[in-house]
Amino acid sequence: MKKILTIVLLLSLSIHSCTKLQPKPPKDEEILDGPVEGLSYEEQVQFLKGDIAFNDDIFTVETGLGPLFVSTSCGSCHAGDGKGHPFTTLTRFGQHDSTGNKFLHLGGPQLQNRAIPGYIPEQIPSGATYSKIIPPANTGLGYLEAVTDADILALADPDDINGDGISGRPNWTIPATYLDIPVNSISNNGKYIGRFGKKAAAFNLLHQTVLAYNQDMGITSIYEPYDTYDQLEKDPEVGNQTIHDVVFYLQTLKTPRQRNTDNENVEEGKRLFIQSDCAKCHIPELKTGYSKIEALSFKTFHPYTDMLLHDMGEGLDDGYTEGSALSSEWRTPALWGMGLSKNSQGGTYYLLHDGRATSIHQAIMLHGGEATSSRNKYSSLSIEQRNQIEKFLESL
Amino acid sequence: MKLVLLTSFIVLLSCPCFSQIDSTLLRQAPANSSDTLLNMDAVYNRPFLSIGRLPVSLGGYVEANWQHLGTDGVTEGHQFQMRRFTLFVASTIYDRLKFLSEVEFEDGTKEINIEFAALDMEFHPLLNMRGGIILNPIGAFNQNHDGPKWEFIDRPISSTQMLPATWSNVGFGIYGKQSKQDFMFAYEAYLTNGFNDKIINNSEGRTSLSAAKENEERFEENFNGLPLVTLKAAVSHSKVAEIGLSYMGGVYNKFEEDGLLLNKKYRVDVFAVDMNTVIKITGTYINTEFALIHVEIPPTYSQQYGSRQYGGFLDIVQPFYKKPILGFNESILNISCRLEYVDWNMARFKETNTNIANHVYAIVPSISWRISSETVLRLNYRYQWQADLLGNPYSKTAGFQAGFSSYF
Numbered sequence: 001m002k003k004i005l006t007i008v009l010l011l012s013l014s015i016h017s018c019t020k021l022q023p024k025p026p027k028d029e030e031i032l033d034g035p036v037e038g039l040s041y042e043e044q045v046q047f048l049k050g051d052i053a054f055n056d057d058i059f060t061v062e063t064g065l066g067p068l069f070v071s072t073s074c075g076s077c078h079a080g081d082g083k084g085h086p087f088t089t090l091t092r093f094g095q096h097d098s099t100g101n102k103f104l105h106l107g108g109p110q111l112q113n114r115a116i117p118g119y120i121p122e123q124i125p126s127g128a129t130y131s132k133i134i135p136p137a138n139t140g141l142g143y144l145e146a147v148t149d150a151d152i153l154a155l156a157d158p159d160d161i162n163g164d165g166i167s168g169r170p171n172w173t174i175p176a177t178y179l180d181i182p183v184n185s186i187s188n189n190g191k192y193i194g195r196f197g198k199k200a201a202a203f204n205l206l207h208q209t210v211l212a213y214n215q216d217m218g219i220t221s222i223y224e225p226y227d228t229y230d231q232l233e234k235d236p237e238v239g240n241q242t243i244h245d246v247v248f249y250l251q252t253l254k255t256p257r258q259r260n261t262d263n264e265n266v267e268e269g270k271r272l273f274i275q276s277d278c279a280k281c282h283i284p285e286l287k288t289g290y291s292k293i294e295a296l297s298f299k300t301f302h303p304y305t306d307m308l309l310h311d312m313g314e315g316l317d318d319g320y321t322e323g324s325a326l327s328s329e330w331r332t333p334a335l336w337g338m339g340l341s342k343n344s345q346g347g348t349y350y351l352l353h354d355g356r357a358t359s360i361h362q363a364i365m366l367h368g369g370e371a372t373s374s375r376n377k378y379s380s381l382s383i384e385q386r387n388q389i390e391k392f393l394e395s396l
Numbered sequence: 397m398k399l400v401l402l403t404s405f406i407v408l409l410s411c412p413c414f415s416q417i418d419s420t421l422l423r424q425a426p427a428n429s430s431d432t433l434l435n436m437d438a439v440y441n442r443p444f445l446s447i448g449r450l451p452v453s454l455g456g457y458v459e460a461n462w463q464h465l466g467t468d469g470v471t472e473g474h475q476f477q478m479r480r481f482t483l484f485v486a487s488t489i490y491d492r493l494k495f496l497s498e499v500e501f502e503d504g505t506k507e508i509n510i511e512f513a514a515l516d517m518e519f520h521p522l523l524n525m526r527g528g529i530i531l532n533p534i535g536a537f538n539q540n541h542d543g544p545k546w547e548f549i550d551r552p553i554s555s556t557q558m559l560p561a562t563w564s565n566v567g568f569g570i571y572g573k574q575s576k577q578d579f580m581f582a583y584e585a586y587l588t589n590g591f592n593d594k595i596i597n598n599s600e601g602r603t604s605l606s607a608a609k610e611n612e613e614r615f616e617e618n619f620n621g622l623p624l625v626t627l628k629a630a631v632s633h634s635k636v637a638e639i640g641l642s643y644m645g646g647v648y649n650k651f652e653e654d655g656l657l658l659n660k661k662y663r664v665d666v667f668a669v670d671m672n673t674v675i676k677i678t679g680t681y682i683n684t685e686f687a688l689i690h691v692e693i694p695p696t697y698s699q700q701y702g703s704r705q706y707g708g709f710l711d712i713v714q715p716f717y718k719k720p721i722l723g724f725n726e727s728i729l730n731i732s733c734r735l736e737y738v739d740w741n742m743a744r745f746k747e748t749n750t751n752i753a754n755h756v757y758a759i760v761p762s763i764s765w766r767i768s769s770e771t772v773l774r775l776n777y778r779y780q781w782q783a784d785l786l787g788n789p790y791s792k793t794a795g796f797q798a799g800f801s802s803y804f
Contacts, residue, residue, distance in 0.1 A: 021777065023792035025469020058601040065597075071698060072601055076785075085786050086747035087699065115696040117593065117649060118659040346750065346786035 029257040032139045032337055032344070033081040036254045038295035043252065050249025053242045054078075059217050064237030066218040067119040067229040068112035074212065074246070077135045081253055082337065082344025084135030086355050090216065093130035098321040103128050105231075109322070110215040112228055119229070129319035129327070133198045134355035137337045137344070141196070142251030143301045144334070145205055146288035149186040149193050155283060155306040166280050166370045168308030171200035171331070173323045178210075178223045179203055184289065191324075195307055198333075198353045199325035205250045206243070213238050251293060255301050256337035260395045269392025272385050277374040281306055281332045304335035304396065313368020316352065328369060339394035360390050434582050434630050434638055435670065436533060436571065438540035439496060439512060443770055443803045444486055455484040459543040461799020465778065468791055477799075478504055480543060482511070492518035497529075500562075510615070511562050522572035526586070529615065531564045533584045533628040534644040535685045536670035538563055543801035547713055547732040547764045549776050550797070552685070553756060554707035554738050559666065559687055560606035565589045565624065566615055578634045583627075589614055590624030591648035591664055595691060596701045602740050602754065603691050603701045605664065608648070622647045622661075637673035644668075648691070662692040681713040700785060702741025702752065709736045726768045734760040741785070753787030756780060771802035 028034065035047045055075035059065035070090060071077050077088040091111040094101040101108050106125040115121040124130055152170060160167040172191035175181060185192055196202035202211060206223075214224035220234040221243060227234045260266050273279060282304040291297045309329040317328035325331075330353055338360070341349055349358050357363035367375040378386065433441055444453035459479045465471065479502065486496040497513035514528030531539050537555040541562050555561040567588025574581050591608045598607035611619065624646035632638035645665035651658055668687035674680065686708030693703045717729035736758040743752045758780040765773045776797040781790040 021796070022464075022466030022471060022794045023468055058599045060597045060599055061593075062597075063599075071700065076601060076700060079784055079786060079788060085745075087745045087786070089747075114698050116597070117662070117694045117697070119696065121696045343788055344786070346753070346788060348750075 029259050030340065030343075031080065032137060032253070032256055032340055034254050036142070036252050036295045039252060040294075043248075043293065043295075046245055046248045047252050049242075050245035050247070053246050054249055057242075059219060059237075061116050064219050066112075066114075066116040067227075068107075068115050068121055069218040070110075070112055070114055070216045072217060074216075077216070078138050078344075080344045081138040083137050083341045083350070084355075085345050086134065086350060089132045089134050089355065091124070091130050091132050092320060092322065093124050093128040094320050094322070095127075096129055096319050096321065096327055098324055098326060107228065110228075112215070112218065131198075131318040131320035132354040134350055134353065136198070136333060137256075137341070138250055139253050139337050140255035140301065140303060140334070141205060141253065142291070142293065142296050143255060143286070143288055143299065144195060144303060144305070144307060145251060146291040146296050146299075147286050147307065148184055148289035150184070151286065151289075152193055152307050153186060156308055164277070164280065165373050166277070166310070168281065168306050168310055168332070168370075170194065170307070171309050171323050171325045171329075173201060173203055175203040176207060176223070179207055193307075194323060197322070198330055199322040200307065200309060200331040201322040201325065205247045209243055209247050209250065213243070248293075252295065255303070256340060256396065258302070258336075258395050259339065260391075263391070263395070265388045265391040266395045267392075268385075269388035269390070269395075272381065272389050273392055276377040276381070276389070278378070278389075279304075280374070281308070281310055281371065282335050283332075302336060302396075305332045308332060310371065311369040312371060315366055315368045318354075335393060336396050338396045360393055361386065364389075434573065434580065434632055435536040435540045435640060435672075436573070436582055436584060436628070436630065438542070438545075439498070439531065440486070440494075442484060442542065444484065451489070452485060452487045455486070455803060456482050457542055457544050457801060457803045458482070459549075459799065459801040461549050461774075461797055463549070463795060463797040463799075465793055465795035465797075467793040471795070479549075479799075482542075489515075509562070509564075511564050520572070522574055524571050525568070526571060527568040529564050529566050530569065530586060530588065531562060532586060532588060532624070532626040532644055534563065534626060534642050534666055535559060535561075535668035535687055536640055536672070536683075537561050537685055542803070544770055544772055544803050546801070547711070547730055547762045547772070547774060548734050548760055549774055549799050549801075550760070550778065552709040552734070553736050553758065554687060554709055555685070557604070557606055558689065558705055558707045558738050558740070559668070560609050563606075563609070567623070569626075580630075580632045580634075582630045585628075586626045587623040588626065589618040590620070590622060590646040592619035593649045595648050595664060596693060596697060601700060603689075603693070603703070603705060605666070605689060605691075620647055620650045620652070635676070637671055640668075640670040642666075642668045642670075659694075662694060663690075664692070665690045679715050681715075682711070683713070684708065684710040699743065699746065699752065700741075702743055702754070704742040705738070705740055706742055707736075707738030709734055721765070721767075724767045726766070728766040730762075730764045730766065732762045732764065734758070734762070736760070751787065752785055753783040754785045756782045771800065773800045774798065 058073040077084050092109045094103055094109055103125055107122040112122050156169050157167050158169040171194040172188050173194040175192050194200040194203055196208045202208040210221050210223040213219040213221055218228055219237045220227055221238050222236045225233045283306045284304055285302055287300045288296055309325050309331055311328045312330050319327045321327050351357040351363035357366055364378055442455050444455040446453040458481050461477050463475050482500040484498050488494050494516045498511040500509045500511050510529050512531055514526050514530050517525045533539050538561040565588035567586050569586030571584040592611045594607040594610050598604050626644040628642035630640040647661045648664045649662045651661045666689050670685040672683040689705040691703050693701050711734045713730050713732040715728050715730050721727040739755040741752045741754040745752055760776050760778045762776045779794040781792055783790055
């Protein structure tokens, strides 16, 4: 009888303590995925739908995968919405000058290096130059999308009028015909500011998303209906609603929250970061304009980017151009979430556009071109001071 | 086919003679508990009910449970699940000519499967023929999967998500066994319909033999016209242990259709060992099974789909109270623990020469009350660590499960 009582007791204890003996949720500031604060119920529902499409929709031959592809789901390359790994890199090919990609008829600009059984994947055509690019984190992109063109242009200094050696400029792109141009957009001879991708070649998140479906997974949509295998127009393999849900998900992913802000080293690191002119490109604070999503409208946020292209010198020049971005030009990457990067990169840093730097120090030392004098300022700091910059970046 | 069988069951069950039957005519034949039984005998080693002189005996089992699991702080809350409801129909058509079938309803009626429906003919103890829908004897769990035989609510990960238990196919084969003093030897050899390209073309994003079950046509049509070979040899010593070695292999892709060559042939090969024993002094029951899978992956495919997988489980069951409880005279209380491991992708990234993680560990302590040999109440606690491809911090799942499983 006692035994029975013990069992009954155990059972009720387990029901009672069911959540106590379960894994604790990671602290909000320790993870990158999750929605921005202030979404309405409808918006939360759409966020969830986008989350599922982004992370759980794994494409198969039956649902349209390929025939040529790079990976089978968005989430497989953007684990936990953080930075990627050399295994999940994309390769784009073209040529040295910016006269437009000459290899489109040979499968350019993106290499689909994998194929469903029975098909042969692409290879880089002879004569083409190429760049490998590692996935960036997907956090806070809605904020970056909602910065006004005027604010971005105010940061640009294409002719280096202020003479500081830094001359950021936007990637002026011709938006695909299916993209809506927001009313306050500023045009330059019919071209508009590109914002996303390592060379800022994608106009907005819809553009980036439908290109990703098409080029990364071989999934056609009403927007990008041409198959990468035979360049023929195909029935849509992903619905418009799903695309919009994914775009909404990307727009409403929260921004990473800074940690250890009251740590002395972090504070000192921030001061040194600004003193070394890092903050001239990695702009600490930006603000959004009007957004249809109320939670994103007129907000101040801290991405550490100017969204502009910079010549980063010969060392980072792969000889591949995209839109008006030259081969040595890269868009300043946001530094927010830096300290959490390793949690999505398998425990190691893979920094810079192709992941060649495996530490923050290496990434900084590989800065050249417009960032040369800033890098020199950094390298003339004491080891302790450099560590403080690193501590600061890891707190982001 | 499913429908025909289903209807015949329903007809059988609703047959008026059934409801009017005098219960004294019902003979309950308990499962045989002799030492000389092997895992391969599991399909027949179940309690059956015979009705008067009807040549058909019936049986089945049912499993239901409650669970409350959480993954990284997110829980689906209280879940009440009717995992399985399985019916057996067996009949001895003629001396040495038997038929047995097992139909399973999983998660309500979400999945209805004929797990087994085969005719057995004995020519000699060393030569029996079996044909129909059979359970491929890979490892031991697949053949010996009835819920009431286990102390754990979840089936092992390695047997369900890695190996596709329950994995049954249409086919034919032979088996036999022979005993000599304390030893018993047995073999099984079958040719059946095989796997299909779902192994690498699935929505799990990894090599998955169990995804092959998604192909609805597999009982009707062999995907590529080549047989799947399954071989098993087992030895047991009545005082030591039973050990089984098994192999299953074949081509899984469609390389040809309408006489046109479509692709090269790609193979899947599985090797498994299983062992079970009772340590006489302590009465501890130990049961384990490990398998290694090798799948040829087209070179054009992503390394996300691994060519080698490995995994298994170890169950340790310790009876600690064998006295009547609440008038159930055969009551036994067991305390047990299951350890599980599966590596979904045993390889290194070409790009970085670092390990492809993608593995899962679990530990499942359990307390169970065997009310009789046929019914068990179980309380499990599960803690599970899942690593993604890149080896990022583990996603952790844990929680309690409680439920019962019983033959009827």
